[in-house]
Amino acid sequence: MTTLNYGLIGCGMMGQEHLRNIALLPDAKVAAIFEPDAAMRAIAAEMEPQAVMANSIAEVLAVEEVNCLLIVSPNYMHLRQLEEIAAIRPLPILCEKPLFTDPADAPRLAALRAAYPAPIWVAMEYRYMPPVARLAEEAEAATGGVRMLTIREHRFPFLEKVGDWNRFNRNTGGTLVEKCCHFFDLMRFILKSDPVRVMASGGQSVNHLDEVYDGQTSDIWDNAYVIVDFASGARAMLELCMFAEGARYQEEISAVGPKGKIEAHVPGPGRFWPAHLGAPPVPQVVVSPREPKGPRLVEIPVDPQLLAAGDHNGSTFYQHQRFQRAALGQQQVEVSLEDGWWAVAMGMAAQQSAATGQAVRLDQVAYGVKR
Incomplete structure (x- = not known):
């Protein structure tokens, strides 16, 4: 893998900031987007007309070209989406903060951490x-x-x-x-x-x-x-x-x-x-x-x-630069x-x-x- 082909999960305000910054990266593009809100989906489709507009995470993962993922959904969805990805097709992930929102979910995160075979980078811009x-x-x-x-x-x-x-x-x-x-x-x-x-x-x-x-x-x-x-x-x-x-x-x-x-x-x-x-x-x-x-x-x-x-004062771009290297096996997750x-x-x-x-x-x- 030499090029990052992102699958984007969630494309509201912050997701669109990620789109603009991915567009500035060399050897990177957005290959698929899952955004259930009609208005946000329309904006995403206009920003990335070449991307497949998927109707589920499973459809994003079914796009063969996708080789990394970006989660930018509402907070309470992050952990179950990570678990869904782990069960279908584990890929390198950049996941927006926070990882979870309920104290009772900490054991689920520990289980994910122990078993997930690819890099997961938490977005702390x-x-x-x-x-x-x-x-x-x-x-x-x-x-x-x-x-x-x-x-x-x-x-x-x-x-x-x-x-x-x-x-x-x-x-x-x-x-x-x-x-x-x-x-x-x-x-x-x-x-x-x-x-x-x-x-x-x-x-x-x-x-x-x-x-x-x-x-x-x-x-x-x-x-x-x-x-x-x-x-x-x-x-x-x-x-x-x-x-x-x-x-x-x-x-x-x-x-x-x-x-x-x-x-x-x-x-x-x-x-x-x-x-x-x-x-x-x-x-x-x-x-x-x-x-x-x-x-x-x-x-x-x-x-x-x-x-x-x-x-975010350029930090989203600099974070993607480092994630790109981690996803390509050129550095450790920070x-x-x-x-x-x-x-x-x-x-x-x-x-x-x-x-x-x-x-x-x-x-x-x-x-x-x-x-």
Whole structure:
């Protein structure tokens, strides 16, 4: 295999971002698409007129040309779709986060992980945002060993999705799973340690309060604080606010250690930046040593073509580049099923802590047993 011929499962807003980025890859194309929503299916067919428009996952897998898969369906479908693929025709898979949404499903994920014969890469785009990747690469040298890590996301509310599936915790796993598993993955990735205790406070304060679907009021949260203790002794904090779209930067990450501090400042999607303010902000990394004092700021511009292809600062493209190499056997998977499991487990622990007011130890809960 030298060319990736993707079979795409789900082609809503994020699926279409993947289509635009796959189109920028050499030796890659979309061979088949399964999208049950008529409006999204029509858009996908227009974007990829050469692709077979399938009516099921089985039909996608029956397209002989398909040699890898991309899952971009609603959260609660991911695990059963992975299991269906495993039973029919296991191929290399790039699966959007989160891997699962119900704590009771953790054993099913463990069984899949033990038996699946091909690479599965969990889509954690935030690792591949250029300023975040720079921070992760330089954090150890800049800090002398990270002891405190803070991630702040101040952004826009949840966007509308097909069938409004993202308005309910039962479909998403909860905001701290759906939205924040990216950040919990970043914590483990940057700190190179596993979490042991999670404390959180969160809720629904501003958004979706009066939204009713089929007689049910939306229960998805829009803000939270989460503190995580790690086995290494480091600690991390997440601050999420989803009614702060007026901010200059959407993500702000800081890592601090005995030698100094390093920060990444990441703007939100350029399409949301007000035109009257001129050009959107450029991502930045700032290194602030304790001695000699004097912050050093470096701008990390992103290729405009990549910015136009999606809302994630080029990270979707860079992730596909690496997945392509993994699917071709040229490198190892960088975001494994275990990584995806940890990100969900941390989010579930945070949801539980915020709901109960109690700290949650990850070695004392049912989804805390990954093997």
